Amino acid sequence: MKNNIAERRAGRSWTQADLAGALGVSRQTVISIEREKFDPSLPLAFLIARTFDCTIEEIFTAE
Amino acid sequence: MHHYVLAIILGAILTIAVSVLVGASNPDDFWLAAGIGALCAAYPALSLGARVFVSNNTVIRDAHGEQSVEVQWMRQAGAGAFLDVLVATIVVAVVLAIGRFQIEALPVLLGLVGLSALDAGLRYLAIRHRALK
Incomplete structure (x- = not known):
């Protein structure tokens, strides 16, 4: 899945740790999702x- | 730092209490029984001490930790280790059957436990390294 x-995240000036804290997951999870190595x-x-005030389809697209 | 001291103190008290009880139940071999009791009780007692005094002050649990990528890494490592242990068991069984060797079961079983733990740990580290590379 592309995302x-x-x-x-950069548009909101959040670090990966900030987003991980907001989502309640580890920073490695955010890194893996951003690199498209892990589908949440x-x-x-x-x-x-x-968290980003949008729909799933606006963030994730099938490859 | 004092959380760790408290944890060790609680662990030591519980370990000594268990070892004295075990030793008292075997007065003929008090020190041997107490030593074995202490060895058995030390790890769970120290773990309890850490849980009571350390975990609540140093570990912040992720609200959705079960959704984290580490869970997937653990599952992959566990599945791979299971297959490795299965293959190792089959190979050893075939070698023993063909060679008609007689060996003690306990060392083999302990070896399998050690192999599975080491295998899963190494696989986890490799998967993590590959994912974050």
Whole structure:
């Protein structure tokens, strides 16, 4: 799954640790998702979308 | 720092209490029994001390830790280690059956436990290194 989390995070001037804290997951999880090496679970994807005030489809796209 | 001291003190008190009880139940070999009791009780007693005095002050649990990538890494490492242990067990069994060797079961079982733990740990580190590279 492709995603634009890094761009959205940078747009808010958040560090990976900030986003990890907001999501309640480890920083390694944010790193892995941004590098598209880890597809988050559906609950985590919803949480990410809610954190960025958008829909899942606006963040994640199928390759 | 004082959390660790308190944890060690609680662990030591519990360990001594258990070892004295075990020793008292075997008065003929008091010191041997007490020593074995202490060896058995030390780890869980120190763990309890750490849980009571250290964990609540030093470890911040992620609110959604179960969604973290580390869980996937652990599952992958565990699955790989399981297959490794299965293959190792089959190979050893075949070698023993063909060679008609007779060996003690306990060292083999302990070896399998050690192999599985070491294998899973090394696999986890390798998966983590590859993912964060």
